[in-house]
Amino acid sequence: MKHLLRRSxxxxxxxxxxxxFLAPVVMMLVGSLKPDQRVLVEAGSLAAFIPGEAxxxxxxxxxxxxxxxxxLLNSLLITGTIVATGLLVNSLxxxxxxxxxxxxxxxxxxxxxxLMILPLEAIAVPLFYQVALLGLRDTxxxxxxPFIANAFAIYxxxxxxxxxxxxxxxxxxxDGASTLRxxxxxxxxxxxxxxxxxxxxxxxxxxxSYLWPLMVTIGPxxxxxxxxxxxxxxxxxxxxxxxxxFGVMMVSPALLIFLLFQRWxxxxxxxxxxxx
Amino acid sequence: xxxxxxxxxxKSFDGERVIDSMELTVADGELLVxxxxxxxxxxxxxxxxxxxxxxxxxxxxxxxxxxxxLPPQQRxxxxxxxxxxxxxxxTVRQNLAFPLKMKKLAGAEIDRRVxxxxxxxxxxxxxxxxxxALSGGQRQRVAMGRAIIRDAxxxxxxxxxxxxxxxxxxxxxxxxxxxxxxxxITTLYVTHDQTEAMTLGQRVAVMxxxxxxxxxxxxxxxxxxxxxxxxxxxxxxGMNILRxxxxxxxxxxxxRLDGQRLPLTRTVIERHHGLADHTGRELLVGIRPEHLAxxxxxxxxxxxxxxxxxxxxxxxTIVHVDGEVETVTPDAPELARTTExxxxxxxxxxxxxxxxxxxxxxxxxxPDRLHLFDPSGNTLA
Numbered sequence: 001m002k003h004l005l006r007r008s009x010x011x012x013x014x015x016x017x018x019x020x021f022l023a024p025v026v027m028m029l030v031g032s033l034k035p036d037q038r039v040l041v042e043a044g045s046l047a048a049f050i051p052g053e054a055x056x057x058x059x060x061x062x063x064x065x066x067x068x069x070x071x072l073l074n075s076l077l078i079t080g081t082i083v084a085t086g087l088l089v090n091s092l093x094x095x096x097x098x099x100x101x102x103x104x105x106x107x108x109x110x111x112x113x114x115l116m117i118l119p120l121e122a123i124a125v126p127l128f129y130q131v132a133l134l135g136l137r138d139t140x141x142x143x144x145x146p147f148i149a150n151a152f153a154i155y156x157x158x159x160x161x162x163x164x165x166x167x168x169x170x171x172x173x174x175d176g177a178s179t180l181r182x183x184x185x186x187x188x189x190x191x192x193x194x195x196x197x198x199x200x201x202x203x204x205x206x207x208x209s210y211l212w213p214l215m216v217t218i219g220p221x222x223x224x225x226x227x228x229x230x231x232x233x234x235x236x237x238x239x240x241x242x243x244x245x246f247g248v249m250m251v252s253p254a255l256l257i258f259l260l261f262q263r264w265x266x267x268x269x270x271x272x273x274x275x276x
Numbered sequence: 277x278x279x280x281x282x283x284x285x286x287k288s289f290d291g292e293r294v295i296d297s298m299e300l301t302v303a304d305g306e307l308l309v310x311x312x313x314x315x316x317x318x319x320x321x322x323x324x325x326x327x328x329x330x331x332x333x334x335x336x337x338x339x340x341x342x343x344x345x346l347p348p349q350q351r352x353x354x355x356x357x358x359x360x361x362x363x364x365x366x367t368v369r370q371n372l373a374f375p376l377k378m379k380k381l382a383g384a385e386i387d388r389r390v391x392x393x394x395x396x397x398x399x400x401x402x403x404x405x406x407x408x409a410l411s412g413g414q415r416q417r418v419a420m421g422r423a424i425i426r427d428a429x430x431x432x433x434x435x436x437x438x439x440x441x442x443x444x445x446x447x448x449x450x451x452x453x454x455x456x457x458x459x460x461i462t463t464l465y466v467t468h469d470q471t472e473a474m475t476l477g478q479r480v481a482v483m484x485x486x487x488x489x490x491x492x493x494x495x496x497x498x499x500x501x502x503x504x505x506x507x508x509x510x511x512x513x514g515m516n517i518l519r520x521x522x523x524x525x526x527x528x529x530x531x532r533l534d535g536q537r538l539p540l541t542r543t544v545i546e547r548h549h550g551l552a553d554h555t556g557r558e559l560l561v562g563i564r565p566e567h568l569a570x571x572x573x574x575x576x577x578x579x580x581x582x583x584x585x586x587x588x589x590x591x592x593t594i595v596h597v598d599g600e601v602e603t604v605t606p607d608a609p610e611l612a613r614t615t616e617x618x619x620x621x622x623x624x625x626x627x628x629x630x631x632x633x634x635x636x637x638x639x640x641x642x643p644d645r646l647h648l649f650d651p652s653g654n655t656l657a
Contacts, residue, residue, distance in 0.1 A: 167357045167359060170348075171355070173328070173347075173349060186363060190363075190364060190365055
């Protein structure tokens with residue numbers, strides 16, 4: 001009986017928390033399907049979660065009033081490039097730290113670890129000067145290049161690689177494989193979980209990135225979604241339904257990717273954490 | 277084909293010496309077993325031959341060529357690891373083909389050699405399986421296959437049987453010996469298991485704390501151990517080592533073990549030429565447990581002991597006894613007398629003997645099979 005009560009309380013707590021986290025997302029989704037007049041009126045009541053007569057008009061409005069597709073493609077290009085090149089660069093760096101012997105390795109690795117505690121906001125201004133000096137303002141390059149190498153990604157890869165049995169690499173070496181060959185033929189195929197978690201974390205980190213793109217973009221040409229939604233807010237007339245529809249379309253790719261790779265993601269983070 | 281020559285090979289890790297001036301030659305086509313307790317440096321020796329560890333001093337030659345500075349892939353050695361190190365994401369076929377792919381052999385040639393090796397090791401039905409779908413014995417065979425398929429000059433085996441159960445170990449041990457004899461490839465085999473060493477090796481090298489103690493055919497290690505470490509390590513249970521004094525009365529030489537008196541036979545005296553110099557001095561005498569026989573009564577040349585524990589294995593009974601003697605642990609480095617003298621001996625009696633604790637037994641060492649060592653533990657020449 002006591003056990004049952006305990007279990008019920010646990011479920012109650014978990015359900016409440018889940019509802020709290022879900023509420024804004026559901027409200028955004030439901031609101032995006034409602035005519036604009038109802039969105040604000042019903043926002044303070046339970047009606048905010050009931051679509052009533054749903055329509056996709058707000059979505060059509062977003063496409064009519066802004067260059068949504070372009071922003072979406074910009075975001076996909078920027079985030080996709082950071083993720084893809086980041087996986088390569090950071091995993092190779094982590095492998096060099098975890099397995100290769102070279103002078104100054106430990107010192108450099110500690111420096112990389114120290115970088116993890118440095119937030120972007122702290123270096124945004126000097127970084128901006130650098131980008132401006134190089135004439136890279138308002139380019140994709142300015143939004144991609146500074147974020148390919150990532151200390152946290154290196155740390156996650158490192159923690160995973162250090163736990164892989166060394167004999168696998170030694171066997172491959174005796175079989176005649178070079179270091180790069182060992183990396184691509186032996187290490188990478190056996191490190192799928194950590195590649196998945198780094199990919200998802202990097203994607204989420206840069207998909208929602210706002211401050212830096214705001215600083216370096218000038219016009220809409222290379223602007224990503226987070227900056228675009230901010231200017232969409234200020235685009236008269238103020239249409240809450242449209243803004244929510246914009247939000248839904250912006251969040252969906254990130255949500256989709258997370259749901260698709262969630263299993264690997266959890267395994268990867270667990271493995272990195274335990275072995276680290 | 278090639279032999280391996282170690283010429284004054286030394287290895288240090290962070291200033292700590294783990295291999296000391298090793299001199300050893302493994303003949304072309306020989307299977308030499310390197311045996312010793314854990315931490316004695318035997319795996320380090322293997323890894324130095326493979327090129328996975330650097331050599332601090334001296335030279336290693338494979339087939340006459342100094343390999344100290346050659347990377348592993350240029351030494352043409354194949355290694356079987358303790359945990360097999362099969363590539364988990366590849367099928368058995370891909371595991372076998374990997375070294376050949378690295379050699380950039382043609383696809384048809386790779387297929388032919390994979391099929392041939394798989395047939396030799398009964399792996400053909402398993403070719404499309406991943407390592408995790410294989411049993412321990414099957415994994416072991418794949419690891420062997422990956423070594424064989426390369427046509428390597430040297431096989432290195434690092435405790436390849438230690439992850440298998442006892443029954444399988446015995447069977448695969450025989451398979452490895454047969455395969456090595458058939459292929460005639462020079463093999464350096466590392467193990468901590470003296471049974472494995474004795475049954476597999478054409479010669480066995482016993483190591484302790486980074487130093488070779490003795491290199492000899494298995495039977496010679498058993499009959500003529502170079503020192504008390506080898507005497508204690510080879511044989512199961514290991515040899516009993518007792519403190520004794522060599523005495524002489526008229527023409528008779530005998531050993532005095534506290535109150536007991538063990539006469540020395542002509543055979544023993546002839547085997548240990550330098551014995552006369554030790555008259556009146558302390559010696560160490562080694563008696564193998566299987567060379568202590570049970571007799572009915574005390575008398576000349578018997579030891580009277582009290583049973584401490586008896587383990588019956590059916591075909592034999594291992595009896596731990598305490599006697600009025602002082603024994604020495606073969607691994608005690610400096611043989612310093614401990615404050616509390618040890619008195620424990622072990623004997624192996626054929627057949628089943630229901631012996632109870634505290635029972636008084638009379639043991640008679642086979643007089644011709646005593647081994648004599650000087651006080652520092654080396655056999656008396």
